[in-house]
Amino acid sequence: MSSLRLIVACALSGLLLGGCGAAPEDPVRILGNTFGGVDRPISSGTIEATLDLSESGIFTGDAELSGRFDRTGLDSGTLLAPRFDLTFKLDLHAAAGADYRFEGGLLSTGRSLYLRYRDQTYRVGDEELIAAFTGNAGSSTGLSPLEWFEDPVNLGTVEVAGVATTRISSRLNVAAMLNDLVGVARRRGATDLSAVRDLAALIEDPRVDIYSGEQDRILRRFDVNFNVAAAPNPRPDSADSGAAPVAFSLVFGEINQPQQIKPPLDAKPLRDLAALLAGLQGQ
Numbered sequence: 001m002s003s004l005r006l007i008v009a010c011a012l013s014g015l016l017l018g019g020c021g022a023a024p025e026d027p028v029r030i031l032g033n034t035f036g037g038v039d040r041p042i043s044s045g046t047i048e049a050t051l052d053l054s055e056s057g058i059f060t061g062d063a064e065l066s067g068r069f070d071r072t073g074l075d076s077g078t079l080l081a082p083r084f085d086l087t088f089k090l091d092l093h094a095a096a097g098a099d100y101r102f103e104g105g106l107l108s109t110g111r112s113l114y115l116r117y118r119d120q121t122y123r124v125g126d127e128e129l130i131a132a133f134t135g136n137a138g139s140s141t142g143l144s145p146l147e148w149f150e151d152p153v154n155l156g157t158v159e160v161a162g163v164a165t166t167r168i169s170s171r172l173n174v175a176a177m178l179n180d181l182v183g184v185a186r187r188r189g190a191t192d193l194s195a196v197r198d199l200a201a202l203i204e205d206p207r208v209d210i211y212s213g214e215q216d217r218i219l220r221r222f223d224v225n226f227n228v229a230a231a232p233n234p235r236p237d238s239a240d241s242g243a244a245p246v247a248f249s250l251v252f253g254e255i256n257q258p259q260q261i262k263p264p265l266d267a268k269p270l271r272d273l274a275a276l277l278a279g280l281q282g283q
Contacts, residue, residue: 030217033212043256079111085105162253221252226245
């Protein structure tokens with residue numbers, strides 16, 4: 001009879017509480033393992049980032065970044081900078097009528113930097129230039145992401161790029177995040193950052209979803225969604241009709257697997273690109 005009672009109890013708890021198994025792992029602990037404590041570096045992999053402004057009032061459109069990267073050899077001094085091959089796409093339409101479109105790319109071999117524009121590659125510069133471009137790539141970022149998350153909830157298992165992850169949903173502490181980013185920018189030489197701090201007052205309903213690998217607790221995906229409030233005193237001719245939703249997503253794949261990044265064979269000097277742009281501006 002006791003076995004029957006146990007079966008009935010488990011059945012009822014499955015309906016009411018999700019089962020008799022172990023409780024979901026503490027989301028705070030998962031965030032701590034993902035962003036702090038034990039070092040879990042991402043040395044190489046693929047990256048996809050998207051910014052969606054499709055329903056915004058001032059701008060509509062989207063931006064994308066995709067490609068691959070490999071930091072192997074950077075810490076030992078073998079390379080001056082990370083190797084990466086990235087493609088950028090921008091397609092925005094302003095309510096005032098202007099269009100902003102761009103498609104290009106940036107490639108680093110670790111010692112040389114190249115820019116892609118209109119299916120042509122241009123060599124940017126020498127070792128000193130790429131070292132200046134990457135700044136302190138090998139040093140700590142100075143970010144404290146654990147302070148960005150409020151009231152996190154464990155939403156269970158979700159597959160990301162073929163890997164089982166735990167999804168943690170949380171309110172985003174925008175002020176803490178912006179303070180961190182402003183600090184990083186200042187350490188890299190930026191000065192006038194007052195406008196960045198002002199953004200905190202315009203952001204409404206900020207939410208963040210973190211997808212942490214179940215086996216390694218490495219960050220696999222990072223989604224941010226929020227609304228940007230309308231200006232308090234919009235111009236009479238403004239097309240802004242209210243809060244504008246913004247969605248950002250960052251996904252990592254093939255983490256810590258070797259990446260093929262080779263120098264282009266047809267690179268032209270950067271002065272050729274300058275001449276092309278000058279000609280387009282004159283049209």
